[in-house]
Amino acid sequence: MQLFYTPDIDPKLSQYFLSEEESKHAVRVLRLAVGNEVTLIDGKGGLYKAEIKDAHPKRTILQINSVIEEFNKRNHYLHIAIAPTKNLDRIEWFLEKATEIGIDEISLIICQRSERKEAKVERLDKIITSAIKQSIKAYHPKLNAPVSFNQFVKQNFDGDKYIAHCADGEKAELTQSFKKQGRYLILIGPEGDFSPAEVDAAVQNGYRALTLGESRLRTETAALEACFEVNFLNR
Amino acid sequence: MQLFYTPDIDPKLSQYFLSEEESKHAVRVLRLAVGNEVTLIDGKGGLYKAEIKDAHPKRTILQINSVIEEFNKRNHYLHIAIAPTKNLDRIEWFLEKATEIGIDEISLIICQRSERKEAKVERLDKIITSAIKQSIKAYHPKLNAPVSFNQFVKQNFDGDKYIAHCADGEKAELTQSFKKQGRYLILIGPEGDFSPAEVDAAVQNGYRALTLGESRLRTETAALEACFEVNFLNR
Numbered sequence: 354m355q356l357f358y359t360p361d362i363d364p365k366l367s368q369y370f371l372s373e374e375e376s377k378h379a380v381r382v383l384r385l386a387v388g389n390e391v392t393l394i395d396g397k398g399g400l401y402k403a404e405i406k407d408a409h410p411k412r413t414i415l416q417i418n419s420v421i422e423e424f425n426k427r428n429h430y431l432h433i434a435i436a437p438t439k440n441l442d443r444i445e446w447f448l449e450k451a452t453e454i455g456i457d458e459i460s461l462i463i464c465q466r467s468e469r470k471e472a473k474v475e476r477l478d479k480i481i482t483s484a485i486k487q488s489i490k491a492y493h494p495k496l497n498a499p500v501s502f503n504q505f506v507k508q509n510f511d512g513d514k515y516i517a518h519c520a521d522g523e524k525a526e527l528t529q530s531f532k533k534q535g536r537y538l539i540l541i542g543p544e545g546d547f548s549p550a551e552v553d554a555a556v557q558n559g560y561r562a563l564t565l566g567e568s569r570l571r572t573e574t575a576a577l578e579a580c581f582e583v584n585f586l587n588r
Numbered sequence: 589m590q591l592f593y594t595p596d597i598d599p600k601l602s603q604y605f606l607s608e609e610e611s612k613h614a615v616r617v618l619r620l621a622v623g624n625e626v627t628l629i630d631g632k633g634g635l636y637k638a639e640i641k642d643a644h645p646k647r648t649i650l651q652i653n654s655v656i657e658e659f660n661k662r663n664h665y666l667h668i669a670i671a672p673t674k675n676l677d678r679i680e681w682f683l684e685k686a687t688e689i690g691i692d693e694i695s696l697i698i699c700q701r702s703e704r705k706e707a708k709v710e711r712l713d714k715i716i717t718s719a720i721k722q723s724i725k726a727y728h729p730k731l732n733a734p735v736s737f738n739q740f741v742k743q744n745f746d747g748d749k750y751i752a753h754c755a756d757g758e759k760a761e762l763t764q765s766f767k768k769q770g771r772y773l774i775l776i777g778p779e780g781d782f783s784p785a786e787v788d789a790a791v792q793n794g795y796r797a798l799t800l801g802e803s804r805l806r807t808e809t810a811a812l813e814a815c816f817e818v819n820f821l822n823r
């Protein structure tokens with residue numbers, strides 16, 4: 354199945370023009386021809402069945418045959434805020450796997466002990482786009498540009514807020530008082546963990562301290578564990 | 589904490605000699621000196637506290653001060669048999685993350701639709717060793733050399749056996765009749781899935797068809813999902 358990500362598609366129109374880049378890919382690489390069927394996803398829940406009407410290498414014209422709205426709509430809202438890892442491969446792996454498993458929003462937070470102080474959203478967003486195409490998801494998770502922990506922790510969020518950390522102290526498990534089909538925001542710290550001041554600030558702002566099990570997990574593994582738990586508890 | 593993997597250590601002796609390679613690392617790279625404390629893991633559950641008695645760059649002598657046996661012993665036995673991915677990064681990523689989350693044994697199975705027909709166990713085993721050092725686990729998961737699916741599926745396993753596949757048909761979820769603190773063997777197929785003949789052969793050999801959720805997961809993501817679920821259900 355040939356899948357294209359077309360966030361700018363207008364669901365009311367019966368025709369769509371692929372971009373120059375996508376037209377070249379469709380015609381020269383995939384060798385699609387008139388009559389071939391393709392699938393389009395708009396990132397907002399729309400999955401379209403279309404067919405090639407004109408296989409132009411710069412301006413391929415598609416005829417839209419059908420649309421499913423809210424395709425496989427998720428039954429809960431999961432937002433994970435993660436400190437970008439020093440090694441970019443690791444945060445990229447997390448974005449790909451979290452998108453496969455199921456996630457709605459990712460924020461990048463620069464913490465006191467962060468080894469990486471910046472991250473290019475455009476490059477990371479492409480990882481997510483590839484993952485939704487590969488796993489056939491019609492919703493494109495939102496990726497937010499890096500902000501400082503202190504700035505992020507004060508932002509409003511209507512739902513259950515958690516901060517996962519490794520220091521001693523009382524921590525809840527997600528299973529405790531878990532509200533299914535809810536909205537969840539989970540903070541995952543850098544390799545050196547959140548500082549005590551950061552944990553305090555989070556608690557002051559309505560976050561609960563969270564444990565993700567007994568094992569000592571890397572940043573990206575902890576983030577994926579959180580993603581897995583929320584999805585699993587919502588089955 | 590400086591950690592060394594010393595599978596050949598004799599728990600009855602109070603002294604241990606690091607290998608030439610590890611001695612060089614300890615003295616020239618880590619710059620450890622007499623009196624410095626180190627931790628040793630033997631891969632069989634033993635975690636040792638030791639200190640440098642002679643910081644020789646070719647033959648460092650350690651004095652063993654204490655040993656914890658069955659350190660953080662797992663409460664269940666998980667064996668995942670996975671078709672190695674075409675891109676080795678992906679199977680390496682799975683081995684690292686599964687080791688962090690918790691796993692006992694991994695088998696590599698070459699299936700009908702496998703794109704990769706071989707894999708170097710030595711190189712993959714090093715990934716596991718690094719992961720147990722990083723996540724401070726005293727048990728080293730066992731990694732078996734590649735065998736054909738047909739050969740593997742006939743092997744005995746005392747426990748619950750599952751084959752995860754993507755085709756239609758009746759499939760159980762792990763949560764259904766899950767026995768905590770049990771022994772589990774889960775088969776994960778290649779990118780093109782198991783063939784119908786392979787699923788039949790598995791069922792003939794006592795495997796139950798398994799679903800890992802609604803999402804379309806890559807091989808290594810499915811394997812890690814299975815690992816997450818078994819560990820989570822055993823908390």
